[in-house]
Amino acid sequence: MKKTQVLLWCLIVGFAQKSLQAQTVYDQIDKQTLALEAKVIEWRRDLHQNPELSNREFKTAEKVAAHLRSLGLEVRTGVAKTGVIGILRTGKPGPVVGLRADMDALPVVERVKIPFASKVKADYRGEDVGVMHACGHDTHVAMLMGAASILTGIKSQLAGTVVFIFQPAEEGPPPGETGGAKLMVEExxxxxxxxxxxxxxxxxxxxxxxxxxxxxxxLMAAADRYVIKVKGKQTHGSQPWSGIDPVTVAAQIVLGLQTIVSRQMELTREAAVISVGKISGGVRNNIIPEEVELEGTIRTLDVDMQTDLHERIRRTATNIAEASGAVAEVEIFKHVPITFNNPELFTKMGPTLKRVCGEDNVIISRAVTGAEDFAFFANEVPSMFYFVGGMPKGQDPKTAPPHHTPDFYVDEAGMGLGVRLFCNLVVDYTTKLK
Structure with a gap:
């Protein structure tokens, strides 16, 4: 056999061995996910029955930390108040990959008829409220706990470091507190x-x-809050000409805000939303008040459009008020940035998603105008975020209860895919795409 033939044969054998090893890893992940399914569901049901509000995830954090320690991982607690970090170091050079799950529940009274429904109550802004995992964060925690178990078991076949991020307060910290992904980044x-x-x-x-x-x-919108204070001149309700009516000015501003999106923004570029959620002012039916306050939300999917929209809101409110002799003071607070999927990372990991889910099951969706504080991580390092199906097969999405509602329901059959995706993404990124 000639020297060139020997070299070619060695390359073929080496490639075959690598392919076989990769296939073995994927098979291991599938088998271990199946073996862990009952445990993942058990973890999820326990968390669902014992939900905790933002920045109050004390028992949840204890359960997560205990599990990570049982795997022999390096564990950090008290991160961003109640967050837990597990660190899997393979001992081999390679990238540091973070996997994130949020832990907090919502002030919602559960109405779903399941044996493990939440009966928990807690204090929320001075009120005694029901608490429910009405957004599926219990499944997120359970899926990441499962992924941590599997990845620890195949540590020898990985490279680099895997960081398991169990994040508190995704739904937003209580008033006067900080928390969530933003605080994790700041720390x-x-x-x-x-x-x-x-x-x-x-x-x-x-x-x-x-x-x-x-x-x-x-993928998901930036969420900003605005407050507009319309200041007029108080007078008797029977003599509106003697004052400056901030109520009618506020009404005109509400209408003016709606024309910003519908008539001024290039909506073929990206979607945008301006909503007024609260109007307050006045103390009596026959007194025109001195001041009315508007409060609402702004949703954008493009940074330049976000800046432009903010300026248009300021200009619209102040000019409408000035036309009536009133004054409008506009404050805009940036809360959560755009959840941005790095295009290069998306392209690299596309084959992994299709292999794990099946090509027809990876759906390129339209953007979502809801917000996610995972965006703070994506603002710092290349990131990728996706939605995992939790609706029973065959159900019409129009009949499925939405998130943040008392009837929110998740089919636990969808959780195995989430576990497999996390594991496969880590394997492919750390060993093939680093």
Whole structure:
């Protein structure tokens, strides 16, 4: 056999061995996911029955930390108040990959007829409220716990470092407190661990089990809050000409805000939303008040459009008020940035998603005008976020109860896919795409 033939044969054998090893890893993940399914469901049901509000995830954090310690991982607690970090170091050079799950529940009274329904009550802004995992964060925690178990078991076949991020307060910290992904970033989590990328996933009650929805670029909107104070001149309700009526000015501003999106924004570029959620002012039916306050939300999927929209809101409100002799003071507070899927990372990991889910089950979706504080991670390092199906097969999405409602329901059959996706993304990124 000639020397060139020998070299070619060695290359073929080496490639075959690598392919066989990769296939073995994928098979291991599938088998271990199946073996862990009952345990993942058990974890989820326990968390569902014992939900905790934002920045109050004390028992949840204890359960997560205990599990990570049982795997022999390096564990950090008290991160961003109640967050838990598990670190799997393979001992081999490679990237640092973060996997994130959020832990908090919502002030919602559960109405779903399941044996493990929440009966928990807690204090929320001074009120005694029901508490429910009405957004599926219990499934997120359970799926990441499962992924941590499997990835620890195949540690020898990985490279680099895997960081399991159990994040508190995704729904927003209580008034006067800080928290969530923003606080984790501010505390230096990503820089301290030199994280290269972060993957995140969210269960969805309106996506069929077995499917995932994803989109390169802006997947979920930036969420900003605005407050407009309209200041007029108080007078008797029977003599409006003697004052400056901030109520009618506020009404005109509400209408003016709606024409910004419908008549001034290039909506073929990206969607945008301006909503007024609260109007307050006045104390009596026959007194025209001195001041009326408007409060609402702004949703954008493009940074330049976000800046432009903010300026148009200021201009619209102040000019309408000035036309009536009133004054409008506009404050805009940036809360959550755009959840941005890095296009290059999306392209690299596309084959992994299709292999795990099946090509027809990876759906390139339209953008979502809801917001996700995973965006703070994506603002710092290349990241990818997707939705995992949790709706029973065959159900019409129009009949599926939406998130943040008392009837929110997740089919636990969809959780195995979330576990497999996390594991496969780590394997492919750390061993093939680093």
């Amino acid at each position: 230096g989590l990503l820089k301290d661990l030199k994280m290269n990328i972060v993957f995140g996933q969210h269960i969805s009650s309106i996506i069929e089990v077995g499917n995932i929805n994803i989109r390169p670029g802006g």
